[in-house]
Amino acid sequence: MVRQAHHKMKTEILQKDAPVLRKTAKSVPVKEIGSKKIQNILSRMKEALYTEEDGVAIAAPQIGESLRIFVVKGDVLTFIRNKNGKLETQELSEKKVPEDMIFINPEITKTSKKKKDMEEGCLSVRWLYGYVKRSEKVTIRSYDENGKLKERGASGLLAQIFQHETDHLNGILFIDTATNVRDMPPEHPQTKVKPATSKLKFVFFGASTFSRYVLEELESAGFSPALKITSAREPLPVEKLRELKADVFIVASFGKILPKEIIDLPKYKTLNVHPSLLPKLRGATPIQNTILGLGEPGVTIMKLDEKIDHGPILAQIPIPISPWPDHYRTVEEKLGRAGGQLLGPILSKWVTGKIEKKIQNDLEASYTKEVKKEDGLLELDGPAEVNWRKVLAYSNWPGAYIIFKNKFGKEVRVVIKDAEIRDGKFRPTRIVPAGKKEMSWEDFLRGN
Structure with a gap:
């Protein structure tokens, strides 16, 4: 009798609809950590993890085992950020690559108060990506594969992984x-850009943090500008722009209205990334006004003309932000990155003539004004919702503030860094009195 060859079955990584991914995993009895069963599970987890080139960690439920175990690739410790803030792996010899890290019955014992929106994907949620608010630093306690209890701190990517896997x-x-969850399969324009469009010669005009986020996302999608103009205060290099013979100009929060002769200079004219759902909130301060409640968060890609945010729309999407509303810097980053991610595929379609323009309805247009320093002044007994939104909207500049009269009758300017609405009333939580360090509102009141 001829025996059939036995082929080892590949360990499957379960996808998001698998019931086991929605269960709370069980702890592993410490005495069983060294058992063949647990060691076999660890081997299968590593096998599954290493079949995915972009994987950095895996949890036991992802291979169908409802146990409190996760594995992190050792080379995660070699990751560094490049000049664009993207992660890259350092070139190391095989001997220097750290061993994979095993975490059994992990418990996050400390988290930093400071949090950040971090981009994430998941081997069990292919190919969706989005931003999750994570603590920048954590401390984790767990057993290793030998049953030894260990504790370690982490920051950045490793802290993010610990939180993701514990989830x-x-x-x-x-x-x-x-x-800002988006679908980016391998053949998606943002992950695999066609050579014809990735080699576009374009000039990027942007003079704000919003602009930087747009450009970072463009560059990560394979689009690199031939020239970056980052100051609206200096005269435009008109002759240089003519000589460059760019295919297209891209504008994102530049802070200066470009003349028609510049707008029309490139072959495919000039596109603009605007952080609102046009025609709502045209002008210089759409993000602040969105936070104030005058519009829905979103981004628009439009063809620029000589009027303010008036040209035809090529694409626009609302951007769900949670919690909402949020501080200016947080909203600015989310809208900037969303704008850059939207622009990549739109740019490809635009230059190949595969996109239709939508004329804006001027009857539905609204306009924003420049923010002035006095706009940040609050009255503590004013409308709670209005005050709270001003704290968030003006958190970058000019800062929401009150004029507080202390027990000595002296007026003190107090900047409100954060606030809340409690029992229907506006209440500052973190403040900075003039000439002093940041403190809680309670501490300030005790001394004044």
């Missing part, structure tokens, strides 16, 4: 709380 063990997927 897996609690039946949570990143898409449960992520914002």
Whole structure:
């Protein structure tokens, strides 16, 4: 009798609809950590992880085992950020690559108060990506594969991984709380740009943090500008722009209205990334006004003309942001990155004539004004919702503030860094009195 060859079955990574991914995983009895069963599970987890080139970590439920275990690739410790803020792996010899890290019965014991929106994907939620608010630093306690109890701190990417994988063990997927979730399969223009469009010669005009986020996302999609103009105060290099013979100009929060002769200079004219759902909130301060409640958060790609945010729309999308509203810098980053991600594929379609323009309805247009320093002044007994939104909208500049008369009758300017609405009333939480360091509102009141 001829025996059939036995082929080892490939360990499958379960996808988001698998019931086991929604269960709270069980702890592993410490005495069983060294058992063949657990060691076999660890081997299968590593095997599954290493079949995915972009994977950095995996939790046991992702291979169908409802146990509190996750594995992190050792080379994560070699990751560095390049000049664009993107992660790259350092070139190391095989001997220097750290070993994979095993975490059994992990418990996050400390988290930093400071949090940041971090971009995430997941091997069990292919090919969705989004932003999740994570603590920048954490401390984790767990057993290793030998049953030894260890504790270590982490920051940046490793801290993010610890939180993501711990969520897996609690039946949570990143898409449960992520914002700006988008589908980016391998053949998506943002992950695999066609050579013809990635080699576009373009000039980028942008003079703000919003602009930087737009450009970072463009560059990560394979689009690199031939020239960057980042100051609206200096005269435009008109002759240089003519000589460059660019295919297209891209404008994102530049802070200066370009003359028609510049707008029409490139072959495919000039496109603009605007952080609102046009025709609503045209002008210089759409983000602040969106936070103030005058519009829905979103971004628009439009063909620029000589009027303010008036040209035809090529694409626009609302951007869900949670919690909402949020501080200016947070909203600015989310809208900037969303704008850059939207622009990549739109740019490709635009230069190949595969996109239709939509004329804006001027009857529906609204306009924003420049923010002035006095706009940040609040009255503590004013409308709670209005005050709270001003704190968030003006958190970058000019800062929301009150004029407080202390027990000595002296007026003190107090900048409100954060606030809340409690029992229907506006209440500052973190403040900075003139000439002093940041403190809680309670501490300030005790001394004044």
